[in-house]
Amino acid sequence: MKHSHNFMATASTLAIISLVGSVAYAAPEAGSVIGNQAVATYTNSAGDTITVTSNKVETIVQQVAGVTLTSDNTEEIAPGGKAFLPHIITNDGNGPDSFSLTAVEGAGDFDFASVTFYPDADMNGVADSATPITVTPTLAPGEQFGIVIDATAPSTAVAGDIETLAITTTSTLDGTISSDNLDTLTVANGAIMELVKSMVVDKSAGDPNIVDQGDTVEITLTYSNTGLAPSVDYSVEDVLDLRLPYTVASAQWSDRVVAGGLDETNGTGIDATNGSGETIAYQYNSANNTIDFAVSNVASGRTGSVTFEVTIGALAEAGLIENIATQSDNTGVYPPSNTASVYVDEQFAHVIDDTFTQTDTTVVRSLTDDGAAGDDVVTESSDVSQGGVIAFEFVIGNDSNQTDSYALDVVNGDFPTGTTFRFVGSDGVTPIVGSVGPLAAGDATKVTLLATLPTDATPTAAGATNYTASVSATSDQGGAVNTSAAEFDGAVLAAAVDLVNVNTGNEGTGAEPYSDGVAAPWVTELTDPGQAVTFPMSITNQGPTSDSYNLSLATPLPTGWTYEFQLADGTVVTNTGTIRAGDTADFFVVVTPAADAPPLTELVEIALVSPVSEQGDTIVNAVTVNEIVDVSIVASQTVQAAxxxxxxxxxxxxxxxxxxxxxxxxxxxxxxxxxxxxxxxxxxxxxxxxxxxxxxxxxxxxxxxxxxxxxxxxxxxxxxxxxxxxxxxxxxxxxxxxATKSDADTxxxxxxxxxxxVSGDVTLVKTQAIDPACNGNPGTFTKERQDVEPNQCIRYRVVASNSGTSPVDSVEIKDLIPTYTALETACGAACDPTVAPVAGSAVNAATPGSISSTHGTVDPGSFAQLEFTVRVDN
CATH class of the missing domain: 2.60.40.10 (Immunoglobulins)
Known part of the structure; x- marks a missing residue:
């Protein structure tokens, strides 16, 4: 920036004006320079117009970290189920930074089975890839990055359980700067008169040693009025568990025995009257297995009961069946009854197969089985590429009378050495951690065995392959084991992917990372320190199936260098997304050397790899940082001397x-x-x-x-x-x-x-001091360059000293508020502008972006001074 010095002709006036500065509009990035230089014009006693300039003071904005994590999530989660919790990370710092990710469980009702972070660069709430992350990519100031937390509840969690996850993201630049969210997950399933409920089992219908299907349960609801006034229109409702079907014509009232039982079919009609004239209306709703009864009046101190029977039904699993009843009268609702229960004894049986018929007669079949149904083998006949994944969907059926879960295992038979196996859930994607389940009695679920062939698996023709593996499911409850088999008889096809430089003759075609096969890069781009270079790249999926590829640099860049992978619209990605067989996808690799990078050539090894097939390719390009030779000196000044x-x-x-x-x-x-x-x-x-x-x-x-x-x-x-x-x-x-180097900018x-x-000698000096806490306690004033962080303060001192032999009159000091700063007003009196001498001096800060002071006459040997504080933009 160039400035003109305007000589002011006002007699006996001293004006001091800062030449660099403006109203702050944006927070300064790291390395920004806040600079100020003042000018003084006055008329001495001889009538000479004198102009002097102050020294220039500079402050360098330092990089500071800042981060915001949004936002808290409150969700429900099923036992053994997953919650996908989205968060967005914003780099609030003033320079490039990356952020580590941690999750800490609270002291809640359960422990999560797994908690995993996945990238969500497009911030649509869906993970971009199946590759977990523990740290974000490098984000520019103000840039945002999305993550999705995959949290899995244990299968043992029950309704009403609550657990929290304290999510923290921390700057890798400054490990003390972090931001937190709290995710709260609640496990969910669905529920003065004293009411006591009892359930008594008659085992005579079956094995007298156990409680099982077909046994009769007598339920008694005993009500008592312990208050001082009667209960009018007293009613009870008992919603029975569907595993306990009601026995028709089994109900009796303690106050009046009725032959054939209370009539549960006449709605609100009176079914019986006791000796005191109190009535009962009893009914049963078969649609929801619910009984209701209403007693017209229950006197103070009165006790009565209703008894009926249910049967342990075919849907009853082993374990506890609990029930409560609710009560109310014309004054409102009373507390419910105690929880009554019956425990159905355990019986164990299960299968892992290609088909299973559930209790409700629904037949569950494997959708990947190309073989005969019911042969206890899941066969896959579709072709697969080298390094590809073969999916075998199995059906696990619970033949027992209780909820059970199952540990899965696979033993390789003759799949190629290096084949890896993993189980995923019924969605075909979510990894199974621990056991499968819980699975209700009579129900079935699906699991998929993913067999990933090694990338060097020998190609085979269709029909010439016969890979097998044994798959087993072991009951967590009873320990019983059931087995099935996975068989592959399709062809193994060659898979490949090619990464090339585009717009430059497609350098890098094929699998050779170096142009000379040894160490030479394919493309070298020249740049200056801190200036980004872009490598346009193209990926071709040369395999027989769709695939996606994670993007990275195979070797780290020097400290201070950054890189990004971008789509054509500038979106930052870490994964290509799905590329169909034979298709090509373009992207850009943007590499930025450090602002202080020395002249050198840095190799950039660009790598991609499929998280599914593990196929990949690399290309080595290079960035050459130009040699910059430039020295400078500032600033021209006008001074006077006696x-x-x-x-x-x-x-x-x-x-x-x-x-x-x-x-x-x-x-x-x-x-x-x-x-x-x-x-x-x-x-x-x-x-x-x-x-x-x-x-x-x-x-x-x-x-x-x-x-x-x-x-x-x-x-x-x-x-x-x-x-x-x-x-x-x-x-x-x-x-x-x-003479070996020449200055590039003279x-x-x-x-x-x-x-x-001059006979009247006015010198003008400007100094600065950093006030880190903005509390009116600056450090030492100096003319030298200082370092400052965003949101810290700078205290300026401008001194006009008359070292001549004659006084100067109407002294006025003016200064502009520098760029990237604003006049500090929140600190209070400790940061307010001050003047010297106090008598006869005044401050004017009414004009935005500037400040001035008036001082009257300054005698020889005296001075006029203005101090003020600015806060660096945050």
């Missing part, structure tokens, strides 16, 4: 390149009547010390490393004639490092300082 006096002018020299500068001229020219000398401010305090050496070359300061700065002090001694002025020029040579290699001899 007759015969000296003035020290500060300048900052910066190595903007990516190589170290070891040698190069640092020269000063232009002074004839004045004399000037360049010193190196070794300790960076902005003050010329006796130990600061004279310099005329970079080797006098020990060279300057890439990205580093050095402060020079240009001391000029002037003549004794007021009004005389000269311009001294400081220039950096463009021939560097022993436009910033020189500054011109105007030195004016």
């Amino acid at each position: 007759p015969g006096g000296v003035v020290d002018i500060l300048h900052t020299v910066t190595n903007n390149g990516n190589i170290n500068i070891t040698e190069g001229a640092i020269l000063q020219t232009g002074l004839t009547e004045f004399s000037g000398t360049i010193y190196w401010d070794q300790n960076g305090d902005g003050v010329l010390d006796s130990s600061d050496p004279v310099v005329d070359n970079f080797d006098d300061i020990g060279g300057l490393a890439a990205g580093d700065t050095a402060t020079l002090i240009y001391r000029v001694q002037v003549a004794s004639t007021p009004g005389m002025s000269e311009i001294g020029t400081l220039a950096l040579g463009d021939s560097l490092n022993g 436009a910033n290699n020189a500054v011109a300082d105007q030195i004016v001899i």
